Amino acid sequence: MLLYIHIPFCDSKCFYCAFNSYTTKNKLKENYINALKIQLKENILKHLKTSNKLLNTIFIGGGTPSTIDAILYKDIFDMLKPYFSKNIEITTEANPNSATFEWQKQMFDLGVNRISFGVQSFNDEKLKFLGRNHNENNAIKAIQNAKNIGFNSINCDIIYGVMNDDFELIKKDFDTILTLGIGHISAYSLIIEEGTKFHLNEKSLNKTKQSLKIDDEELSYKLFDYLKSIGFEQYEIANFAKDDKFQSKHNFGYWEHKEYLGVGAGAVAYVNKKREYSQKSVEEYIKNPTYIDTEELNDEDVKSEKVLLGFRSKVGVALDIFSDKELKKIDDLVQIDKVCIAENIVYNNNFLLADEVSLYILD
Known part of the structure; x- marks a missing residue:
């Protein structure tokens, strides 16, 4: 069984981000973690007990999980530990600016064995353009800390297809990752999502026939070919690994259309051909963390999802x-x-x- 844990807090909102995340609700962190524990106990643990299933993967995403003190995760791990499978993969997302050595070490000691850094680029000018609040040195230091602590499975997110991007700029990002000894890259083409700062800026740029996004299929293929040439095999549309052991077991579960559980504001679960949605509002979630909205999937829905997910991986x-x-x-x-x-x-x-x-x- 797969479990996703959503953390909706961020230090800053990136200009392209449309995720359910907030920079103005940090005072709710402890209440939110307490609500997570209630949902885990009432929804997740009960399901695991009655179904007699173990957790094969856990993914802590966001938002920015590294904005939450590691000590606040301890109770969550204590609750879930009896349901860990023998070779469980536990991933946390992290941003270079908040994933300090101490935070990473504490998460590692709790049982996290895979870390995914939202690097996006090692180019300081591009990072500013994207609204990121770290720089190249922060990113490199965070990755080096992870390796020194003992993380053997590390991912770097990279965004491409941004205004002023070209092959040489992205190649430098990949080369930096290679020199750091990282085994996994998630390379995403920029998408302009409604409601983001980029979306608002794009409307203004359209008047001048410019765009914040580069739609360049040739660039994508060139980047994919380069990643292959340096040892990163593509196993999904945006994911590349040096070896099968570095591939994300959690994401593989989604692509294989396995059942999964989700906790947190806006988290989604898929069980018994039903999609289950937690409340998206952080405040409403804290008030009633066990509330679930359910969507029934018919056979054609399931078939379509299996085809779409299977063909992208x-x-x-x-x-x-x-x-x-x-x-x-x-x-x-x-x-x-x-x-x-x-x-x-x-x-x-x-x-x-x-x-x-x-x-x-x-x-």
């Missing part, structure tokens, strides 16, 4: 879920080398075309 899609008409379309795609088939699973040959391949087959 190396998971692939089992052939037995497709109709005869859809199998004929798959054969057509095999003939033009868009997909391939092995052991009754169809794999997408180009993750960037995942949506197009999925829609063609399912239409």
